[in-house]
Amino acid sequence: MTVDGKSTTYHHGDLRRAILDAGEEELAARGVAGFSLRRVAARVGVSHTAPAHHFGDASGLIEALAERGFLRLVACMQDRQARAIQTPYERLIATGQGYLDFALSEPAMFRLIFGLSDTPKEGSALQAAALSAFLVLARAVGEFRGQDPMQSAEGRIEVLACWTRAHGMADLILSGYIDLPDGDPAERDAFFRNLLAADLSPRDT
Amino acid sequence: MTVDGKSTTYHHGDLRRAILDAGEEELAARGVAGFSLRRVAARVGVSHTAPAHHFGDASGLIEALAERGFLRLVACMQDRQARAIQTPYERLIATGQGYLDFALSEPAMFRLIFGLSDTPKEGSALQAAALSAFLVLARAVGEFRGQDPMQSAEGRIEVLACWTRAHGMADLILSGYIDLPDGDPAERDAFFRNLLAADLSPRDT
DNA sequence: GACCCCATCTTTCCACTGTAAAGATTTTTT
């Protein structure tokens, strides 16, 4: 039922979306450790057990939030790709920088995504979202090396190498153990570029 | 007071150490998310507020546990170094493999260490432990490149590159998004070696 | 050796958390 323009129904009408929106706000405000179902429900103005019907238990809500997170990670990487100089290497760099953009702009969500207690269930929307993020990276590596990287052992190593480097950098920055060069965003980008490509292969010995 | 050989005093006598020991067991058993002060206290057989006097609040206990964690991380890296072929490059590889050993053998502790809500306080024992871990890595990089890496921008990049790669790999494996080659430990070591040294520098373009 | 101070630990209480169960209200279906 609607009164005026507002929906004042006993049933909320769009509670699932509202809870997810509020959940993201709470996550950003309090972090993953201070995340509270009751507070999310209160923010929406609904009883604290209302989310259960849509998400099962707390971990269900967490997973639904993580799905959103992966989609925004994809958006961050694609955004950087679109703005990059359109050579395969620059697009690869840009993909990693987008990964870092996401971690820095939504640290709590980043931690949520990669701190899930168990790996996404087979066939779940969460798994699909996570896979789509992986494919953005894999595709960028594929363009860089000229063939599908997932078809060879060397290619798979290169994809994982790119991923682990961007991820390790993001995670250690969020931990506070690595300081980002502050100020000019260009410095930050150069820092990432150097770190990604740094040569650690055996030399003389 | 002592009866037999056992200390049965009202005062525990060595409660701080006992709580830390129990805390590690609880951490390993329940993970960082399911960590409970009360359960730790119960495991020691003491009231649930007893830890407060030694550690302040829960985060104080967490930090004290993290200090232990860093020291065992150091031990893991040094153990691998000692077992490695004694060339600078092999020692560097071994250091990273020790990092991974630690993450895999104590995943909850690894997550605890790098998930601290805020960076270690200046002058704290935790900071010293974290620094000692960093220095093990920095020293290995220094031996590899022939000079103190922290004296030049390129050197610092190399240290961070090594760290972020090992860390990203460890964290993504613990997240379940990257599968370790199971079975032969030699395969695991080769996997790490390939990932660390993989070349992602610009090619023709 | 007697005494007092204080570090240590316990008891009790409180606000907060997530979940289960049962009831109330609205929508949908039959």
Next chain:
DNA sequence: AAAAAATCTTTACAGTGGAAAGATGGGGTC
């Protein structure tokens, strides 16, 4: 129109960390 299903609320409960005040005993001083 009646029945069924979905949605949300109320209530209750076991668990959490922390604050406050009381109990206990060790260590220092006289």
